[in-house]
Amino acid sequence: MDSEYSAQDVARCDLCKIAITQNYCDSCHVNLCKPCIVEHISADDGKHTIVPFQRRKSTLILAKCEIHQNKTCKYQCQDCDIFVCSDCAMSKQHKGHEYLKLEELFNTSKERIGKDKEDLDRILPTYEEIAIELENQIANLDEEYEKLTTEMSKQREEMHREVDKAINQMEEEICEIKLKHHNILKEHLNDIKQVQSLMQKTLVSLNEIEESNEVSPTIHYNSKVEEFRKLPPKVNISMPKFILTGKQGQCTK
Ligand SMILES: [Zn+2]
Ligand SMILES: [Zn+2]
Ligand SMILES: [Zn+2]
Ligand SMILES: [Zn+2]
Helix, strand or coil: CHHHHHHHCCCCCCCCCCCCCCCCEEECCEECCHHHHHHHHHHHCCCCCEEEEEHHHCHHHHEEECCCCCCEEEEEEEECCCCEEEHHCCCHHHCCCCCHHHHHHHHHHHHHHHHHHHHHHHHHHHHHHHHHHHHHHHHHHHHHHHHHHHHHHHHHHHHHHHHHHHHHHHHHHHHHHHHHHHHHHHHHHHHHHHHHHHHHHHHHHHHHHHHHCCHHHCCCCCCCCCHHCCCCCCCCCCCEEEEEEEEEEECCC
């Protein structure tokens, strides 16, 4: 049911406040029932424009001419850009000027307003849809970001596990390397000590021979110094280095 129509249905006369209104004074903007029209018109000298209620506000409210009493301005002077009455239009002041009918301007403007209203009515739902979409996005923001943070935490744990695993493996490797390193140095030390003791024994026997006056051993003495003069090759083992390559570290020797 058309709500505007039902509102019109129950509009009551503004004068007697009882009867249902059938007419409207477009000049005074009052609802009038038929019997009250006469009273309203006789109330003062002002001009009244009584129209059927359905056609209320169809009479244009035009400004009174400031120069010509009881004349309303129905035109716009294009040259002076002011509203004028028909008497003004005939006067010398506006000789040769161009005019536009205010009623036509009014109607054109009303049409444009109506079209704008239709356009806005058509555009508005799009904005409503966008607003709803944005509100939904805002409402889901907490959840979406929660998901992201959870995913990141999982990744963090995974990466920690991988790093722990890699470092543990490297620690094992380091232990093995250290053991090998230790063994090599120890072996070398043993070799050196053997030579050392051999040299000491040799020295002792040389002392004995030197002090002896026996001919045979002295003559048969065979020098072994050349063997000792030639030093054994130096063992040079560098410490393993820790190099981080991408996700996994590596130990090199
Ligand atoms: Zn009345
Ligand atoms: Zn009136
Ligand atoms: Zn005038
Ligand atoms: Zn003019």
